Amino acid sequence: MASPEKPATTSTPRVDGVGKVTGAAEYTADVAVEGALWAKVLRSPHAHARIKRVDTSKARAFPGVHAVITGDDVPRVLSGRRIKDLPIIAQDVVRFIGEQVAAVAAIDEETAERALALIEVEYEPLPAVLDPEEALAEGAPLVHPEMHTYGGLPKPFDAPTNRFVTNHWGKGDVDVGFAEAHMVIENVFTTSMMHQAYMEPNAWIVLVDEDGRTQVWASNKTPYPSRRQIAGTMGLEPEEMRFNPVTIGGDFGGKGQPRNIPLCYHLAKAAGRPVRMVFDYTEEFGAANPRHPAIIRMRTGVKNDGTITAHEAEMLFDSGAYAGFIPAGFVPAGSNAGGTYHIPNVRVTSSHVYTNKVPRGYMRGPGRQQATFAMESQIDCVAHSIAMDPADLRRVNVVRDGEETSVGERFREIKAIDTLDAAIAASGYGGPKPRHVGRGISLAHQEASGGETRGTVALNPDGTVVLSTPVFEQGTGTYTILQQVVAERLGLPTSRVTVRVLDTDGFDFDSGMSAQRGTRVGSHVAHEAASAAEREMAKLAADVLGWPEDRIAITGDDLRRTDTDETEPWAALVQRTGAPVVGSATLNDDTAPGITAFTTQVAEVSVDTETGQVRLLKLTTAHDTGRILNPQGHQGQINGAAVQGMGYALMEELLTEPDDGRVTTLSFADYKIPTFADLFELQTVLLESDDGTGPLGVKGIAENASTPAAAAIANAIDDACGLRALGLPLTAERVYRALRERDDSMRATRIRSQGGTP
Numbered sequence: 001m002a003s004p005e006k007p008a009t010t011s012t013p014r015v016d017g018v019g020k021v022t023g024a025a026e027y028t029a030d031v032a033v034e035g036a037l038w039a040k041v042l043r044s045p046h047a048h049a050r051i052k053r054v055d056t057s058k059a060r061a062f063p064g065v066h067a068v069i070t071g072d073d074v075p076r077v078l079s080g081r082r083i084k085d086l087p088i089i090a091q092d093v094v095r096f097i098g099e100q101v102a103a104v105a106a107i108d109e110e111t112a113e114r115a116l117a118l119i120e121v122e123y124e125p126l127p128a129v130l131d132p133e134e135a136l137a138e139g140a141p142l143v144h145p146e147m148h149t150y151g152g153l154p155k156p157f158d159a160p161t162n163r164f165v166t167n168h169w170g171k172g173d174v175d176v177g178f179a180e181a182h183m184v185i186e187n188v189f190t191t192s193m194m195h196q197a198y199m200e201p202n203a204w205i206v207l208v209d210e211d212g213r214t215q216v217w218a219s220n221k222t223p224y225p226s227r228r229q230i231a232g233t234m235g236l237e238p239e240e241m242r243f244n245p246v247t248i249g250g251d252f253g254g255k256g257q258p259r260n261i262p263l264c265y266h267l268a269k270a271a272g273r274p275v276r277m278v279f280d281y282t283e284e285f286g287a288a289n290p291r292h293p294a295i296i297r298m299r300t301g302v303k304n305d306g307t308i309t310a311h312e313a314e315m316l317f318d319s320g321a322y323a324g325f326i327p328a329g330f331v332p333a334g335s336n337a338g339g340t341y342h343i344p345n346v347r348v349t350s351s352h353v354y355t356n357k358v359p360r361g362y363m364r365g366p367g368r369q370q371a372t373f374a375m376e377s378q379i380d381c382v383a384h385s386i387a388m389d390p391a392d393l394r395r396v397n398v399v400r401d402g403e404e405t406s407v408g409e410r411f412r413e414i415k416a417i418d419t420l421d422a423a424i425a426a427s428g429y430g431g432p433k434p435r436h437v438g439r440g441i442s443l444a445h446q447e448a449s450g451g452e453t454r455g456t457v458a459l460n461p462d463g464t465v466v467l468s469t470p471v472f473e474q475g476t477g478t479y480t481i482l483q484q485v486v487a488e489r490l491g492l493p494t495s496r497v498t499v500r501v502l503d504t505d506g507f508d509f510d511s512g513m514s515a516q517r518g519t520r521v522g523s524h525v526a527h528e529a530a531s532a533a534e535r536e537m538a539k540l541a542a543d544v545l546g547w548p549e550d551r552i553a554i555t556g557d558d559l560r561r562t563d564t565d566e567t568e569p570w571a572a573l574v575q576r577t578g579a580p581v582v583g584s585a586t587l588n589d590d591t592a593p594g595i596t597a598f599t600t601q602v603a604e605v606s607v608d609t610e611t612g613q614v615r616l617l618k619l620t621t622a623h624d625t626g627r628i629l630n631p632q633g634h635q636g637q638i639n640g641a642a643v644q645g646m647g648y649a650l651m652e653e654l655l656t657e658p659d660d661g662r663v664t665t666l667s668f669a670d671y672k673i674p675t676f677a678d679l680f681e682l683q684t685v686l687l688e689s690d691d692g693t694g695p696l697g698v699k700g701i702a703e704n705a706s707t708p709a710a711a712a713i714a715n716a717i718d719d720a721c722g723l724r725a726l727g728l729p730l731t732a733e734r735v736y737r738a739l740r741e742r743d744d745s746m747r748a749t750r751i752r753s754q755g756g757t758p
Contacts, residue, residue, distance in 0.1 A: 011632035012494050015479040016247070025247040028203035029278050031217045036205060037066055037105040039267050039277040040112040041260075042119050043287065044094035044101050047356040047661045048128035048141065051092055051101065051121065058118035059104055064111040067270035068119070069103045074266050077233050080324025081225070081257055083164070084151040085144060088233055088262045093126070095143055095321035096356050097662045098287035100260075105267040105275050128356040130661045132295065132318040135162040135353045143321060143354035154329050162354045164323055165330040169338065169407040170347040177310025177345030181301025185382050189298065189374035190727040192653040193318075194291040196363050197673050200249025201284050206264040207274035214241040214265060219248050219255050221474045222512025223504050226258040233262040243472075245501040251474035252644070253362035254289055256514055257325050285671055286663045289325045289361025290654050292317040292352075296337065296374040302382050306396040310345040311406060313337035315371065319352045322359035326352075327514070331367030333446075338406030339375040340416050340443045340598065341397040346406045357661035358654075362514070364641070364703045368446060369648060369710065373728060376442040376711030380718060390715065391424055391441055398443065411596045413691040415624035416443060419600040422685045427602035427620035437606045437617070440715025442708035447596040448520040448693060448700035451511030452588040455525040457486055457533040458580040463557065463571035465490065465497045466580075467529070470510035471522055472501065476702055477633040478518040482526040484630060485696070489530040491556040516700025520593070523629070524694035525585045532583025537570055540581060544573060595692060597699040598624040603712035607720040612736025614717060616646050616678075619709065622685040626692025626699030635684065638705045642682055645709025647674045653729050 019025035056068045071091030078084045089100045102119050106112040127141040134140055140162060144150070147164055148157035154165055178184055205217040214236060220226055223243035231238045248255060260277055268275040279288070294317050301310035315334050323329055334350030350367070363369075383393040398416045399405050420443060424430070429439050458466045467486050473479050479499045487494040511517060538552035541559050551563045558567040574581055604618040619642055628634045651672040655665045665671040690697040714725040723738055 010484065010488070011630055012480060012484050014477060015483055015499050019247070027200055027249055028205060028217045028219050028246045031205055031246060033205055033207055033274045033276070036274040036276045037107065037271055038109040038112050039103055039105045039264060039275045040109065040116055041100040042102040042116045042121070044090065044097060044099045046094055046123050046125055047097050047130065048126040049094050049123040050126060051090060051094065052124050053122040054102060055120040056102060059115040062111070062115045062118060064107040065104060065115045066107070066273060067105040067267050068115070069263070069266055069270060070101065073270070075233060075235065078150065079229055079233050080152060081229060081327045082152040082329040083323040083326070085147065085322050086324035088266065096358055097660060098358060099321070100263070103263055103267055105271045128661065129162065130355055130357060130658070132316050132353040132355055135355050143356055147354070152329060163351050164354060165352040167330060167334060167350045168348070169335040171404070171408045172345030174310045174312050174345045174347045178301040180303070180309045182304045183385055184299060184301045185378070185385050186299045187378055187381055187726060189296040189377060191294045191370045191373055192728050193293040194363060194648055194652045195285055195288065195654055195671060196252040196254035196290070198250030198252060198254060201279040201281060202255065202259060202288065203278040204260050204264050205274060205276045206261060206268045208268055216241060216243045216261055217246050218243065218258070218261060219246070220258060221248055221251055221472050221514065222256045223472055224470065224509045225512055226261070227504060230258045230262050234265045243504040245472055245503060248472060248474040252364050253366065253514065255474060256327065256362060256512060257289070281668065282666045285654060285666045287358055289359060291363035292319060292331055292360040292366070292370065294318070294370040296370065298337070298374055298378045300378055300382050302386060304386055306386065306388050306393045308341060308343050308382070308397050311338060311343050313348045313374070315348070315350040317350065317352045318355055318357070318360070320355055320357045320359035323352065323354070325359055325361035327362065333366060333368035334371055335407045336368045336371035336444070337375055339379065340399055340445050341406050342399045342403040343397065343406040348407060355661070357656060358663055364644065365446065365707045368444070368707050372442065372444045372707050373710040373714070376708060377714050377726070380440065380715045381724065391420070391429060394420060394441065394443060410594070412594055413689070414598070415687060416445065416598045418687055419443070419598045419622040419624050422687060423600040423602045423620050423622035426622065426683055426685050427604070427618070429602050436609060436720050437604065438716040438718065438720025439602055439604050440712045440717070440719055441600065441602050442712035442715065443598070443600050444704070444707040445596045445598045446516070446700065446704055446707065447593060449515035449517045450590040450593070451517040451521045453510045453521050453525050454507045454584070454586045455529040456582050456584045457529040458582045459533050459537060459570060459574055460580045461571060461575040461578065463496065465492060466500050467497060467526060468500045468502050468506065470502055470504070470507040471513060471518065473518070474513055476513070476518060476637070477630070478513065478522055480633060481519070481523055481629055485523050485526040486530045489527055490534070490554050516702050519698050519700045520693045521587055521589065523696055523698055525587045527695050528585035528587070529583050532585055533581060534583065536581045536583050537573070540573060540577065541568070544576060593693045595699065597626065597701070597704055599704045599708055601708040601712040603709065603716040605713060605716040605720055607717055607735065609721055609739055612732040612734070612739060614650055614730055614732065614735055616650065616680040616713060618681040618683065619646070619712070620683040620685065621705050622687065623701065623704060624687050624699070625701065626688070627690055627697040628686065628688055629696065629698065634701055637701045638684055639682060641703060641705035642709060643674050643679070645706035646678070646680070646713065648706070649710035649713040649728060649730060651729050651731060
């Protein structure tokens with residue numbers, strides 16, 4: 001059989017494009033289910049309180065109400081993506097303002113809302129802990145007094161504590177390294193709580209059908225893991241539940257968990273009718289799963305020639321009231337607090353702490369964004385301390401081929417220095433610039449996660465091809481890539497390949513969409529399924545035509561004998577059997593690929609020192625890409641990620657009240673995200689190679705352009721006006737205050753030096 005060629009680099013239209021722009025795409029809230037009731041939830045007004053009494057009698061009697069549920073009406077079981085600490089609905093105690101206390105299913109949304117207002121809840125307020133550092137103090141209130149009994153903890157505990165996970169990375173001896181340094185630089189960085197800001201809010205529909213099976217429609221990109229997670233809370237086996245595919249309107253890490261599916265199930269069982277629940281954005285901002293805020297302490301030792309001898313980082317993640325929304329139980333990329341550098345002595349510690357605030361979840365580059373902002377800001381501080389240009393300091397220390405990273409990882413084909421040089425050359429980093437305009441550099445790297453998925457490719461009698469997949473794609477263009485891989489593997493136009501998304505009855509398992517595994521795992525399976533279909537066609541041709549099975553290849557519409565160039569339309573051959581020819585593929589690869597993708601960004605900003613307004617003028621982003629399959633889709637991912645990175649740096653923050661943890665930015669009028677008016681010049685440099693994962697040599701791109709942006713912008717602000725930013729976001733108000741405080745401090749210092757009184 002002919003060895004397959006790698007697919008060409010081609011931009012193809014989005015598979016889902018027409019449906020989305022015409023409104024034909026069906027999201028969860030659009031699904032028409034006969035007799036479906038509307039469900040709404042009553043939320044706690046307290047950060048921490050014991051539930052003494054819940055009176056639902058008036059709500060149950062309200063016309064149009066079909067079911068009311070509280071913690072007393074559902075099983076006392078806990079679930080979670082790893083750590084099992086999530087109740088179906090609050091039972092006995094509430095742990096943050098906004099936690100769900102009661103739920104109503106009624107004939108329409110307004111009736112459900114009116115019924116909620118009739119529910120009476122008596123609370124006994126309890127001491128709350130709202131600051132992650134205070135949560136670690138001796139005698140601090142415990143958010144979960146039974147946490148040491150929870151399932152899924154990465155390490156066991158003998159007694160309860162608010163610190164539920166601690167991770168360590170590193171190598172060498174930092175004490176020795178600091179002793180060798182000529183200077184030690186210390187800083188404390190902070191990052192904000194950031195919402196994923198997807199366009200479609202979370203939504204769920206649950207129906208128990210006439211056969212007793214539970215049918216689910218949900219904005220959920222991990223249906224198979226979600227089934228496993230929640231089946232026990234519903235008294236079901238996973239196979240008794242079917243997730244049906246719908247269009248998912250964005251995710252960015254926030255839709256990988258089942259959330260209210262069990263609650264809707266119990267409402268549906270109580271009402272005897274299907275139940276629909278759709279969050280409004282007040283609920284999204286006030287009670288969803290935003291990015292972890294962090295406090296990051298760093299200490300770095302450096303010699304006068306720029307050699308970094310030691311680095312220490314302590315990261316404290318505020319995880320809010322629950323850990324069950326975090327897939328691994330912690331954000332895994334805290335190791336990036338060591339950066340992309342070859343440092344001989346490193347110690348990185350990452351801790352996760354419960355507080356009585358909205359629970360955190362995943363957002364793009366979990367832990368990586370926070371760690372990279374701190375580390376790449378710290379590198380600039382180190383450079384300034386020894387009067388070295390930040391680019392030169394990075395060039396001295398950046399990891400190269402054959403070297404370990406700061407935390408002992410080894411990768412092949414390391415292109416960190418390549419992206420650094422490319423970004424500097426393309427950006428005009430060292431060139432002249434106006435007053436109060438600055439440029440800053442930041443580096444990052446990210447390897448794609450592995451996972452498990454499956455797929456089939458069917459060659460039909462009419463000459464069409466159908467790729468069947470279990471992937472519930474969240475808008476990243478994965479279906480387009482899968483279609484393209486199959487089409488190019490078989491030598492057909494993409495218009496001949498249809499992507500069919502199957503419900504969870506269709507395959508055994510799929511890991512779901514996250515951590516850039518759609519590229520690494522999905523494209524691999526699509527390629528192998530198409531190859532398997534070709535092999536099945538070869539078997540058929542050998543049986544029917546008598547051709548040698550190992551000398552047959554599909555080239556477009558034809559089967560071709562590679563030894564004689566004799567051809568036969570494969571569709572005609574399939575017509576003889578009357579049934580499609582199907583090839584299947586499975587991939588289960590959780591191994592470290594030994595490959596990562598490096599990114600260097602140079603930001604150029606202007607700072608209005610009178611108002612504190614920072615304007616990102618230009619962002620140059622250089623990427624080590626591997627093989628690019630769809631240039632337009634690839635660039636679109638870079639564009640979106642870069643804008644998200646800018647939002648993280650300059651404006652996005654879920655604000656909370658200091659006395660009770662209540663989220664106060666409850667609409668897009670208050671929670672600011674970038675708009676067209678904020679956009680900047682984006683210059684992209686792509687360093688393409690064949691050294692990627694799988695048979696196609698690909699690397700992920702979806703998150704890479706967002707990770708370095710915040711630090712590049714912060715470093716550019718320092719270059720523009722001499723203001724070192726240690727916390728995000730860098731809003732105009734914060735920059736203004738910092739500039740005023742700095743100027744006041746400088747004036748006071750000058751007066752003192754002259755012998756006067758400040």
